[in-house]
Amino acid sequence: MPLIQPDQIVMGLILNAGDAKQHIYLALEHAKANNDEACEEEIQLAEKSLNEAHNVQTAWLTQEANGNNSEISALFIHAQDHLMTSITEMNLIKEIIELRREFR
Numbered sequence: 001m002p003l004i005q006p007d008q009i010v011m012g013l014i015l016n017a018g019d020a021k022q023h024i025y026l027a028l029e030h031a032k033a034n035n036d037e038a039c040e041e042e043i044q045l046a047e048k049s050l051n052e053a054h055n056v057q058t059a060w061l062t063q064e065a066n067g068n069n070s071e072i073s074a075l076f077i078h079a080q081d082h083l084m085t086s087i088t089e090m091n092l093i094k095e096i097i098e099l100r101r102e103f104r
Helices: 006-032 036-065 074-102
Strands: none
Touching: 006 036, 006 074, 036 074
């Protein structure tokens, strides 16, 4: 398995976490419009993007555990923050969507 370069890690986290955030907010908009099918599609796309980001993170952690250390930059820390925020927002928005469905 080839080593993942730090810039690939950073961009993989930022791009996939950003995609997840975009899809989950679209899901919320569809939920507001009572469009359950489109809402579920966006949730699935958000989950897929978040899984991709998580896979990049896991690959990096595996490299670290195998002794292939890489330099941690401020940009990498920002990417990690972006991922964690996306995860939190996704969890909260899923709850909001469920609450909206309960109160229809």
